[in-house]
Structure formats: C-alpha cells, structure tokens
Amino acid sequence: QSVLTQPPSASGTPGQRVTISCSGSSSNIGSNTANWYQQLPGTAPKLLIYRNNERPSGVPDRFSGSKSGTSASLAISRLQSEDEADYYCAAWDDSLNGLVFGGGTKLTVL
C-alpha cells in the first residue's frame, strides 16, 4: 500500500478535462512539494509537474498541478489520445526520510 493515495483509474473523452488526486499527510505533501510523472507503456517516467504547479520546459500547458493542505492534484485539459498513460505523484516524506510515490493512476482516453 502506497503512502500517497491515488485513484487506480481515470478516464475521459478527447477534449475533456480530467483531474487526478493524490492524498498524503502532514509529513509528506503537507510539508513538502509534490511532483507528477507520466509513464507511457514500456518507457521511463517523464516529469510533468514539479514544486506543486510548475511545468518543465516542453510540457504542454494542458497539464497543471495544484496543492491544498495534504493533497495534490493533476489536471489535464483538452484531453488527447496520447495522454493515455500511467500518472504518479511523489513527495518527500520527513517522517520516513524518503521519497514516496503514489500507487499510480491509469488514464484511459475513451
């Protein structure tokens, strides 16, 4: 069981907006920033969002992140078929003195 809790699946149709949640605690998201990764099948993860809401160069502005208290969220607007992938949140945990990931959310574009 992962320290950060994500829904196992999410879905949407092309053009729609979907949101993926990531629930943590005071020792991780509550006191540190959250990052989000996208992983396409058979490939290494790709950084989508860092420091809660910042996008690395090259990441489309369709992807956005937010944080409130001990939870973080990833929003994908104007959904496209190529967004079909697994998405993971991550944050440093001060109690565990380690980085924790969410269990991942499989996004299906219908």
Place this chain on the structure above:
Amino acid sequence: EVQLVESGGGLVQPGGSLRLSCAASGFTFSSYWMAWVRQAPGKGLVWVSRINGDGSSTSYADFVKGRFTISRDNAKNTLYLQMNSLRAEDTAVYYCAKPMTGTRNAFDVWGQGTMVTVSS
C-alpha cells in the same frame, strides 16, 4: 545531450549480489543529487535510494536498508547501487534519475532502466 545509461542488471539467485551502474553524461554530475527508483513488473514506481553530490549523504528506503549501498564516482561520472542479500521481491526494473536543477527529488532525466530478476 543529458543522458543516463544503466547497466549491470540480470538474473541472480536469492541471497546473491549485483552491482548496478549508471553512466552520466551531458551535465556536471558532481553537482547533483542522484537517485535510484525501481518498478516491479506491472507495478508502480518505488524510490530506493539517493546520494548527494559529493557522496557524503545517503538515504535509503526501509526495505533496502542494510542490504543495498548507493555510491558514486564523480571522476567517472558514474552512480552505483550495490545490492546484496537479494530477494524475489527485489525483482524490478531499476532506473537511475537526475533531479532538476535546484531540486533534489523532481527527476527530469531518467535512464532507460536495467532489469534485475531474482529467481532460483
């Protein structure tokens, strides 16, 4: 081009040892914390360990403490993971990862991964 290339994976018996390497290029290796992240077949990402730029500070996930050792050779631009007392549950793809400048844990560069299979 910034690049990470892992090697050293393979098939090992339970209780055995393996050393993974991660060759870095295209950036000032010694200036960055580095990390290992693993992914068991069909499962999610799991952080394993990290090390600071000069190798003086390390952290480990509880499930590898006392069995795995992270190290680096800045002269060779190479990150290592020595894995001892391997168990079946250590079977996974192991990725090395570099954080974005100014962060320790937002990994913007990943290697292609190296598969470790622990089985008799």
